[in-house]
Amino acid sequence: MQIWLNLVLAVQLITAGIMIGLVLVQHGKGADMGASFGGGASGSLFGATGSANFLSRSTAVCAAIFFVCTLALAYFGNLGGSTRDSSASSASVLERAGAASAPAAASAAVVGQIPTAPVAASATSAVSVSK
Numbered sequence: 001m002q003i004w005l006n007l008v009l010a011v012q013l014i015t016a017g018i019m020i021g022l023v024l025v026q027h028g029k030g031a032d033m034g035a036s037f038g039g040g041a042s043g044s045l046f047g048a049t050g051s052a053n054f055l056s057r058s059t060a061v062c063a064a065i066f067f068v069c070t071l072a073l074a075y076f077g078n079l080g081g082s083t084r085d086s087s088a089s090s091a092s093v094l095e096r097a098g099a100a101s102a103p104a105a106a107s108a109a110v111v112g113q114i115p116t117a118p119v120a121a122s123a124t125s126a127v128s129v130s131k
Contacts, residue, residue, distance in 0.1 A: 005076050012069035019062040026055045 052060075 008069050008072045015062050015066045022055055022059045
């Protein structure tokens with residue numbers, strides 16, 4: 001199971017890097033100087049569109065692989081929660097984090113007392129030296 005998780009994560013990271021590179025290499029629709037003055041973009045709202053070239057199709061394939069890997073990682077992440085005890089797996093991550101930190105925060109805080117910031121020893125010695 002751990003091997004599959006690592007494999008899917010590696011494929012997702014490689015796909016994300018390739019997709020970033022493909023997007024950066026592609027030529028934008030409004031990159032021409034004439035496009036800023038209204039030339040060439042009169043046919044449609046976002047500019048003239050042609051057939052999809054190799055870069056745009058490769059980007060679409062990488063995006064699909066990235067999406068499938070993301071769904072697989074979400075599935076594997078949720079699958080790991082079923083092996084834990086049933087009370088902890090039914091709660092969300094935020095509820096579990098709040099339940100774990102709530103007793104520590106309640107015992108540390110004293111009701112009716114305003115906490116003050118600690119004074120550093122070096123700050124008080126610096127004040128006494130400068131006098």
